[in-house]
Amino acid sequence: MLVKPLLAALMLALAPSGAARAEILTFAAASLGGPLDRAVEAWEAQGGAAVTVSYAGSSALARQIMAGAPADLFISANEDWMEEVARAGLIETESRRDILGNALVLIAADAEAPEAEIGPGLDLATRLGSGRLAMALVDAVPAGQYGRAALEGLGLWDGIAPRVAQAENVRAALALVASGAAPYGIVYATDAAEEPRVKVVGRFAAESHPPIRYPAALVAGADPEAAGFLDFLSGPEAGAIFEGAGFILPEADLPAPDLPQTGPSE
Numbered sequence: 001m002l003v004k005p006l007l008a009a010l011m012l013a014l015a016p017s018g019a020a021r022a023e024i025l026t027f028a029a030a031s032l033g034g035p036l037d038r039a040v041e042a043w044e045a046q047g048g049a050a051v052t053v054s055y056a057g058s059s060a061l062a063r064q065i066m067a068g069a070p071a072d073l074f075i076s077a078n079e080d081w082m083e084e085v086a087r088a089g090l091i092e093t094e095s096r097r098d099i100l101g102n103a104l105v106l107i108a109a110d111a112e113a114p115e116a117e118i119g120p121g122l123d124l125a126t127r128l129g130s131g132r133l134a135m136a137l138v139d140a141v142p143a144g145q146y147g148r149a150a151l152e153g154l155g156l157w158d159g160i161a162p163r164v165a166q167a168e169n170v171r172a173a174l175a176l177v178a179s180g181a182a183p184y185g186i187v188y189a190t191d192a193a194e195e196p197r198v199k200v201v202g203r204f205a206a207e208s209h210p211p212i213r214y215p216a217a218l219v220a221g222a223d224p225e226a227a228g229f230l231d232f233l234s235g236p237e238a239g240a241i242f243e244g245a246g247f248i249l250p251e252a253d254l255p256a257p258d259l260p261q262t263g264p265s266e
Contacts, residue, residue, distance in 0.1 A: 023050040024226045025070060027061040029077035029214065030169040031102070031143065031188050035245035036075075039238040048232065049225035057141045057169040058082075065090055065219060072226035075099070075216040075233075077142035077170075082215040089220065095227065096217035099234050101248035103189040103212065104146055104204040109180045109197070116202035120154050125163065127184060132165040134176035134185030142212070143170035147186035150209040174198065188212070190246040214247075 028036055033055050040051045054061070054071075062081040065071050066088050074091065076082040085091050106116055116122055124133060136144035144166065151157040167173040170187050177185040178197040185198075192200050216233065218226055232238055239249050 023052045024072045024223055024229050026051055026053045026073040026075065026226075026229070027065065027069070027071040027219075028053050028055055028073075028075040029058045029061070029142070030055045030171045031077055031191055032075060032100075032214070033171060034194050035190070035242050035247065039233060039241050042237055042241065043229060043232050048229060049223075051229060055171075057136070059140045060169075071219045072222040073216065073230055074219055075214055077102075077212075077214055078145070078210075079213055079215055081142075082217060085219075086217070091217040091219055092222065093217075095230060096215060097230075097234060098213045098250050099216045100214040100242055101212055101250070102214070102246075103206065103248070104143070104150060104186060104209060105189045105192050105200045106202040106204070107174070107177050107185050107187055107192050107198040108201050109177045109183050109199075111199050113184075113199055113201050118154070118202040118204050118208075120156070122154065122156060122202075124156060124160050124184070128160075128163055129183065131183040132163050133160060134165050134167060134173040134182035134187075136170045136173045136187075137166050137168065138164065141169055143173070143186070143188055146209040146212055147204075150186075150204045153208050193246045 036053060040053060044050060058076040058078060058081040061071075061074065062076065062085050065074060065085050074082065074085060082091070082096070086093065086096070106118060116127070135147050136142070138144040138148040148157060151160060165176060165182050167176060170191055173185050174187045174191045174195055176182040178195050189200070189203065192198055216230060218230060243249055
């Protein structure tokens with residue numbers, strides 16, 4: 001079941017070649033919404049250049065950049081889509097860095113839902129009843145790909161795949177559970193923390209899926225002000241904002257990227 005996408009990105013006209021831009025245009029994974037907005041406010045409050053953020057799934061943003069959208073900064077929810085943009089020669093390679101990490105959780109719409117032991121014995125089908133499991137697109141969006149990888153590793157994917165309601169991005173999957181349209185979902189821990197209408201009933205072990213990393217890089221031809229904003233996002237003030245929202249900072253021992261990825265994810 002494919003859920004029609006929510007509005008996840010700004011409709012952007014291509015800027016004329018060499019045209020000056022008054023704002024730093026940042027393309028950012030949908031799961032960063034909220035904490036990144038607060039980081040932007042902190043940056044602007046100290047006199048930084050104005051920032052406009054376009055949120056969507058990483059794959060959609062990467063494709064927009066490769067189609068010529070005038071972004072200054074790209075923050076992906078996984079390394080594969082950053083690699084796609086890099087292979088197209090569209091990032092400033094020396095600026096690229098991992099700025100954040102995350103975790104996956106199982107959430108429920110029912111505040112009284114019992115805790116779940118995330119393992120091979122998890123009976124998701126029984127928990128779902130006649131409902132569906134909300135996930136971001138499992139073949140394109142990082143949160144969906146990570147979730148699928150975790151379920152495959154636990155031997156649960158084949159039995160639950162027909163029951164998955166796929167949403168355009170992780171925030172859309174979260175909304176399905178928050179609204180009660182789906183009884184359970186798999187999202188990032190940080191998304192669940194931002195939504196009081198859902199209950200976290202279980203957390204997936206970090207080793208059950210490829211490491212969740214958020215690489216950021218300047219887009220080729222970026223406004224010079226964007227470099228300072230990227231440095232700010234990598235610094236302690238923004239780090240405190242992200243850490244307070246549940247993100248993992250790079251110095252907090254992000255897992256080594258030793259698990260294979262099979263292709264771009266969003």
